[in-house]
Amino acid sequence: MERVPAVEGLFTEEGGAKLLGSKCATCGTVYFPKSASCHSPKCDESKIGDFGFGGKGTLWSYSIQDFPPPPPHKFDKPYEIYALGVVDFPAGVRVMGQMSIDNLEDLKVGSEVELVIEPLYHEDDKEFTSWKFKQL
Amino acid sequence: MERVPAVEGLFTEEGGAKLLGSKCATCGTVYFPKSASCHSPKCDESKIGDFGFGGKGTLWSYSIQDFPPPPPHKFDKPYEIYALGVVDFPAGVRVMGQMSIDNLEDLKVGSEVELVIEPLYHEDDKEFTSWKFKQL
Amino acid sequence: MQEVKVLGVGLHAFGKTGDAVVGNKPVTELCRKAVVDALKDAGVQWKDIQAVSAASSRFSGGKGWGLNGNDIVEEMGSTGIPVYNLSAGCAAGGNAFNIGYTLVASGQYDMVLVMGGEVMPKGFIQTSGVEEVTDPEFLRQRCVGMPGPSFWSLLARRRMHEYGTTEEQFAQVAVKARKCSVHNPYARFQKAITVEDVLASPYVSNPLRLFEICPVSNGAAATVICSAERAKQFSGNAVTVASSTVATMTFDDGLPRGLAAPPPADATLHSEAKLAVTKAFDQAGIGPEDLSLTELQDNTVYYELAFPEEWGICKPGEAESLVAAGETTPTGKMPINPSGGFVSFGEATTAMGVFQVCEMAWQLRGESGGRQVPNAKVALSQTLGLGGNATAVILKK
């Protein structure tokens, strides 16, 4: 089954899971997705460059998606409850993503997680992937 | 072929072509389509009743629809250029409608017209009707 | 800037499409009722209104262009007055109130109508209607799988981590809200419920349950505001607008609105709301300690705990114990949402900021019956909407 990103250009699996963002060389602000310019009102001069990041981070909070969300959400049927997380990466960015975890009971705010690329849903004989956070 | 109004409740053919409007007994304002209340800011008290009108009127202006209009407009294919008119009725109301006329060259501002109910388009084996103005 | 008064208020009771209250009424019919009531309450006629500031709906009416103020002007009678239609997501009603306030305060007009009303589509509010990869909300839906309520439960879960808040404590807030709503004939839900009832309702997004999240409702709200000078000609029921503010989120806000955000240096999570409220305090020369009551945007019970702390109305981590002690009820030390709040009304997006003004006026006039805050003198309201919009209003007797 062909493995394709749910949306192109947001992440890569080559050389390890990475989110494809930007970083401003002047003020250090990290953006995800990529930004054409630095939006910090305190930044003197926008100097944007590509910036990939991943690895480990800390789970700031999580929530459980107890009901099947309406379109344009996509998920495999039958619906299985999943979790969402907000993770602080040492690169200086807080990111939303789905959690990769077997037992939702194990979720814990403050725990260490790792960025992974995993299947999100299947459609038209394709496996659509996205970034997720795996609790370590 | 079944003959049905393009939109229900706006006109009748029984006892002659009539538009189904409202009239305020206080200020005499005529509304088409029907109105639940009188909207004249000068009217002291809204007293709305049903009011059907038709017969003859005067063509205030007209225009030619030279191109097939986009949805939600409907028309029979192949598209045939038609005309639109604005008519002042003695009942005290100015109404928009399609013109019923064989030769568009004959259209004349200020001429006398009569309200008629005629086919507007055909779909699903039905003939959809609307009100039109026939230049006399 | 001249002083502005709230001269009259009106609501259409909130309900769900098809029910006995709103049935299948179109939005203009809901709005007309609220406007007619507000005019009557003010003791003015339609032709006295010099301008309209309306919340602009995405969901209903407005000729598909958000022209909801024009709809009401046509309905009441086209007098040629200026109309302003304001979009600010769920903050639109508060935004419209602020423009109405500015039109009067500036001296341009001395009698202005502010209104908002909605007929809502079914289901929870989708915060975006756009399916484009340039829209961060769409990306959150497609790549993360995160609808609105999950956003709220992230916040609730974080609070549990920081302060040890329990599910029972969240449930107590809903119980308090519904206790107020019993006395509010305009509320969609008017039945008292118990903590057990709340905990028996299904999770929408753990830890938040069905009874702890506001559904969508149909409803409408209107208020007639005027200059203090003009108000003298009327019966004397008018309350004073101490301040009205609008703000947007700041760059250092710690809550990712799209997929990501810089982690904040401090704990600011709803910077737009804090900014709007803080400015409202400053401009009114009124402090949190002066408030008789607060009407805040409780899309979920979490906000009734977090917002008072973020705005300095109580101390951080203190809200749960205040709720438990009954201090957030109308007769407590810190009354929150005596109306019953969004949890009891459901959300009719554009109406909400105006609905809050109606409740505050009734409270300050002492006309709130069984939900009356005794001797209410100063009231604060706040809204929060998509795009980082927030508003606040302070009314005083």
Added chain:
Amino acid sequence: MQEVKVLGVGLHAFGKTGDAVVGNKPVTELCRKAVVDALKDAGVQWKDIQAVSAASSRFSGGKGWGLNGNDIVEEMGSTGIPVYNLSAGCAAGGNAFNIGYTLVASGQYDMVLVMGGEVMPKGFIQTSGVEEVTDPEFLRQRCVGMPGPSFWSLLARRRMHEYGTTEEQFAQVAVKARKCSVHNPYARFQKAITVEDVLASPYVSNPLRLFEICPVSNGAAATVICSAERAKQFSGNAVTVASSTVATMTFDDGLPRGLAAPPPADATLHSEAKLAVTKAFDQAGIGPEDLSLTELQDNTVYYELAFPEEWGICKPGEAESLVAAGETTPTGKMPINPSGGFVSFGEATTAMGVFQVCEMAWQLRGESGGRQVPNAKVALSQTLGLGGNATAVILKK
């Protein structure tokens, strides 16, 4: 009310999706360019802006909720400032300018950004997006078969009846517009055309032809306005806002906006525009005879003939002869749309009211090059939008 100045203006050149000018740029990119230019022209920085008043688009950006002002604030940097998003159909840009003006005039703020921008869908503008039998616009489409351009040609045909206007005379207006546009680097069409060219273009709705009707365009416009006091700190290029008004149609208007209307006692056809312009004259203490130039909403050439007469800028029935004598060109006695107008730019709905302010500022500053009105001192602009909305602005040197 304090005096308000236009301190800086900026445009993104107008174009069609896919062309060399606008390509596939999203609306925020178009707006950013206009805003950056306006800031630069004003000599201020983004952080100096204290509030944003934005025209709210139905077509693009704004997170699907018309939050176009919030888009630009996020793009430029979220400083927490208040944002107002105004809907008024094609009058939205003028409406947003009026709110910006009020925010400064009232003394609440002394540096405000007003902007509007669009990426338009293809084809002529559909005035309604609603398919409901309660929507009069839908009924006109389904039962009468009447799209927007037909509405304009009804008016043109009536004028032919009343004043004997010929198709050549309509064509002359388009020729004049394009002659101006040759000198406007922001216009979508910058080539001169002849009466023969116009008369060779196909009828869209007889008597109106393709070259006589404005198409939809992508584009953006922005202006920085400030208090007269604050303007003193800058280089001195600022022009004064003599007045800014908003109005809606009156009940006795003779133009059916839905299916019908009461026939008018007098000949008023665009009551909202006349009301906005008349109020603008009154508030400015300026009369039609004082105008150096007018930028009016020429969705079709008809309006360049009808509007000046309806507003008392010339006598009824006189417009055709003034056009023929060249009096509506920049060097004539009654310059109309020296920018080239909507017919040369195409319409980017929400941008237009702000685009007009840009052109007026350049004219009053004497920076309009080949389309300059000599010694321009006073300028009037006007918009007209769905729902019976209209606005006017008078700027003076």
